Amino acid sequence: MFKKIGRSDTLRHEVAEYIKKLIEQGKIKPGDRLPTEREMAEKFGVSRTVIRDAVKTLTGIGVLQVRHGVGIFAATPDSQLIAQQLSSLLYYDHDTISNLFEVRMVLETSAAGWAAERHSDEDLKKIGENLELHQKVINNGDSATLGEIDRCFHMLVARSTKNPVTIRLMENLLDLFQVSNRQTLSIPGRAMQSVQEHSTIFQAIAGKNKDMARENMKIHLLSILNSLQLKQKEQN
Numbered sequence: 001m002f003k004k005i006g007r008s009d010t011l012r013h014e015v016a017e018y019i020k021k022l023i024e025q026g027k028i029k030p031g032d033r034l035p036t037e038r039e040m041a042e043k044f045g046v047s048r049t050v051i052r053d054a055v056k057t058l059t060g061i062g063v064l065q066v067r068h069g070v071g072i073f074a075a076t077p078d079s080q081l082i083a084q085q086l087s088s089l090l091y092y093d094h095d096t097i098s099n100l101f102e103v104r105m106v107l108e109t110s111a112a113g114w115a116a117e118r119h120s121d122e123d124l125k126k127i128g129e130n131l132e133l134h135q136k137v138i139n140n141g142d143s144a145t146l147g148e149i150d151r152c153f154h155m156l157v158a159r160s161t162k163n164p165v166t167i168r169l170m171e172n173l174l175d176l177f178q179v180s181n182r183q184t185l186s187i188p189g190r191a192m193q194s195v196q197e198h199s200t201i202f203q204a205i206a207g208k209n210k211d212m213a214r215e216n217m218k219i220h221l222l223s224i225l226n227s228l229q230l231k232q233k234e235q236n
Contacts, residue, residue, distance in 0.1 A: 011046050011050045012050050012053040012054045012057065013054075013057075015040075015044055015046060015050060015051060015054040016054035016055075016057045016058050018044075019034075019054065019058060019063075019064075020058065020063055023063060023074050028074045029074060030074050030075065030076045031073060031074060031076055032073065032074045033071045033072065033073050034064070034071070034072040034073065034074070035072075036071070036072075037051045037052060037055070037072075053178070055072055056175060056178040057175075057176070057178070059175055060172060060173075060174075060175025060176040060177075060178065061172075061175075061176065062075055062172070063075055097180070097225075097228065097229075098225070100173075100176065100177075101221065101224075101225045103173070104173050104177075104221060105218065105221050105222075107166065107169055107170065107173065108154065108157075108158075108170070108173075108217055108221060109214045109215075109217045109218050109221070110166075110214070111157055111158050111160075111161050111163075111166050111170065111217075112157055112201060112204070112205065112210075112213040112214050112216070112217035113210035113211070113213050113214040114160075114161040114162075114163065114166070114210075115157050115158075115160035115161050115205050115213065116204060116205045116207075116208050116209055116210040116212075116213040117208065117210055118160060118161055118162050119160040119205055119206075120160075123156065123159065123160040124202075124205070124206050126156050127153065127156045127157070127160070127202050127205070128202065130149065130152055130153050130156055130198075131153070131195060131198055131199055131202060133149055134146075134149050134150070134153070134191075134194075134195045134198065135195055137149060138191050138192055138195060143185070143186070143191070146182075146185045146191050147178070147181050147182045147185055150181060150185065150191075150194060151174050151178075151181065153198050154170065154174055155167075155170060155171065155174065157201070157205070157217075158170035158171075160205065180228055181224075183228065183231050184224060184227040184228050184231055186231075187227055187230070187231060190227055193223065194220070194223075194224075197216070197219065197220040197223060198220070200216045200219075200220075201213060201216045201217050201220060204216050
């Protein structure tokens with residue numbers, strides 16, 4: 001069922017597209033368990049990193065589900081919902097990145113404002129710990145974990161809203177940004193800039209200043225978009 005994928009700079013896209021087609025054709029059915037990352041890497045003839053990125057992309061748009069400690073599964077219809085509806089606009093089309101950021105801008109600036117109004121002391125503690133860890137990782141030069149730490153910050157802000165819909169939407173959006181986020185964080189100085197921007201957002205949330213929290217989140221997201229666009233120009 002799986003086949004070798006040709007060498008190109010878009011391997012993860014080819015792998016993800018192939019898996020998606022197998023699901024659309026009914027060769028992989030909702031709820032079916034896929035081979036492990038290692039097994040798929042061997043079958044496709046690519047690295048496990050390529051498989052991991054492809055799985056993250058498909059998870060982000062609701063095509064796959066990863067059950068930690070269990071395996072990778074084709075998503076059931078009730079688990080796809082909003083993410084699957086977005087996929088027709090966002091799936092691998094780099095021209096839609098600005099449109100995706102518009103959606104993220106609306107959602108995440110609002111989330112920052114709500115977090116400033118609704119956060120608990122425990123929320124502040126977790127965000128503060130994330131910032132400390134982020135800075136420590138940068139100082140130690142451990143770039144491998146930067147992406148997950150960065151994602152965790154944004155999810156902690158979302159969870160501080162106490163709004164389950166906001167939290168679910170943010171999970172889906174951030175999954176779509178997994179690969180591009182790693183690209184931007186690889187830019188020299190970008191990781192340090194991000195933690196500094198995160199700090200200003202945290203300070204506004206802790207100070208219950210919803211307008212400043214929204215504005216600082218907007219500045220941060222525009223900064224990310226600018227870095228991503230510069231990275232894409234370098235690759236083109």
